[in-house]
Amino acid sequence: MALPRISADRLWQRLMALGEDGALPGGGVNRQALSAEEILAWRRLIDWGAGAGLKPSTDFAGNLFLTLEGSAPQLAPVVAGSHIDSQPTGGLFDGAFGTLAALEAATAIAEAGLTPERSIVVVAWMNEEGSRFAPGMMGSELFAGLRPAEEVMAVRDADGVSVGEALKAVHDAFPRIARRPTGFPVHAYVEPHIEQADRLESEGAVIGVVSGIQGKKTYEIRLTGREAHAGTEPMARRQDAVKAFAGIAARMHEAMAGDPLVKFTIGRVVVEPNAPSVVPARVTFRIDLRHPDNAALEVFGARIEEIAKAGAGACGVDIRRLVDAPSNGFDTGLRMAIGASADRHGLARLDLLSAAGHDARQMASLTRAAMIFIPCRGGISHHPGEWAEPAHVAAGATVLLDLLMAEAGVSSKQGDER
Template sequence: MIEIDGRRLNARLQAFAAIGGTRKGGVNRQALTEEDRRARRLLAELAWARGFSVFQDPMANLFIRRAGQDETLPPMLIGSHLDSQPAGGRFDGALGTLSAFEVLESLEDAGIETERPVVVVAWTNEEGCRFAPGCMGSMAFAAGEIPAEWQQKLATDGAAFAGELKATIESLPRAQMLPLGFPIHAYLEVHIEQGPSLEAGGISIGVVTGIQGTRWLNVEITGQTAHAGTTGLAYRRDPLRALTTALSGLYEMIMPSDPDARFTIGRISVEPGSVNAIPDKACCTVDIRHPDPARLDELERSIASGITTEAERQRCTVAISRSFDMPPCTFAADLQQVVERAAAERGLESMNMLSGAFHDALFVNRVAPSALIFVPCLDGLSHNEAEHVEPEHIIAGCQVLAQATLLLVSTADS
């Protein structure tokens, strides 16, 4: 058994929440900003103060290493991210990163020697709100390279990705540089559920079995702009009417008929956007999610068919393209069992669950066995300044992470 310091962990969460803190109690610490760099510097300084080694890679992923008895063994990797949404909460990402660092400190406090090294990671740009896509750091780590097209990306505030990445790396000159990607034994991540299931069930720990697949579509319907007052119904080629009629049908069909499906329209725009003109063009984004890849294919076909049919009825043309395609993933069954055992050893009830959101663990799972541990958040609310996790759940998640980590590093062949 290993005991973590709950007071220290909660104090750390408060200290990091002050970096980019908002008036409503949330956090604005977007990826590769000065606030993000300040959080990275604080974590690195805490690590150096405890005698741990600090590294970063070309993607600015930050690694804190505690040596093992056999330094030739691939390390156990634990962590999450420090970046936030523009009006985000103080627990999304930071909880997992600081819980992982607390595990490292607790091992050191107890003088526990592990067969293999234990490494804490703070992944770069998990949120994807300032630079898209999200999970850039873990994605590049798993691929072993930074996609060339990322170098040309601009932030929502106009900043160049290449320049912001360079400035972030240079903000920690004392950290040693590592190549992108290295062998790891396994990966564990603690995260808030961002949903209501654990809280509703009164359960402390979610053992995540997998992450559902996600596809993003861009829809563009083109009609003909015309005068709002003089153009009768028979002469209209209204793309917005086509779009909204089609979406109404899809809303009624997709999620009501399939509890595992998710269908979301995040953006709608029209051109020319005049109050007294029929639009020439109507566009929207579509986010669809499902744990079954075959069902994702079916959903995409249904969406394309429904929108195309209605567009043709309104004498409009339609173009639909994918902008993001992430297959579902299943986490390693043996690691799930380790997390369940760790929760039981700490006297905590756990339940298996699927994640509706994607996390860094999804991409690390492509190169090493990975597991994701969920803890409840108040009302399931996340990506919101009111995001809240009770101290007892913060401590429970960290205890399970610590116990599971100890189980996985206790022997060289574990």
């Protein structure tokens, strides 16, 4: 009986095919959470999984699971995957690579005629990106019991559609796939992903052994002024929310200068009524703050809140903390196994911290968890120009296959039969 091997060609072709669901005219994808495009992508995954005998299921949170059943299905399964939603102008690899690498590894085991002891579950988490419905990581947070379901289901997109409504549309599109409880026991979780930075590339490494995920705080800040006529209202009497925003945002950016490890982004700004000749009454904006050092993250977070309060001027200010996640560390045993697999296959590796957030953060609160990074060209991600080399895609899936076989008990069991 042959040892399982991943098919680099099939994995690459599937990555390209998945990029057709939500393809943007100039390259890249817009496949936001719970959208019609994501429904198309679900269909592809379910069909591909069925070809290898993987059974689809979903849960209340809208996560998609494809299960290769083990010989001891009563044991907690090994879970691997990522997400298939994208940013509005996203790339072909963020999320898709990890999900399809897990599908490829499970398919390779099935095609080799092997049955793992523990079931292997390929997962695509609901709304990792958080662009349509903010903040992201909803599926893994619900799975890990980190956020109340009612709160998540009530979040609305810019068109007023709630997560609950959008999720119903997805589930309605797949009436026959099985439902399972949200948050079943998991033996181990492994998530492959592109690095979304350029350390692997610049140091010539192919496999990133991820030590943990840098801490993150996100805020929604609302400035409330008063509408008035742009031609007549005296400046001294105005409560101009865009003026307040500009001062606050400029001061925040100044306050972040100097520390090369801080990441500070105001990515979303909504102005109301947003008419050229009306003094703007409201600005609602989002802050994304990250730092690998938890103490520094706290200091910068406090500074942000100070600046927002001090700079509102004539406007009212309302600060909401959406995400407050310190840096975390992944499981030492899994990290060692990733390193050993890379060495075995002759793949240069590097230990590194993830600057981006991932569903693996939530899974680490629930079980042993780890991440496998591969390089992405120029560190460019969340952009249509995102790119990973086919050889690196294959390398990441190969290392994942080793981990799944070890964790699900494929190699040992089959070893006995040889």
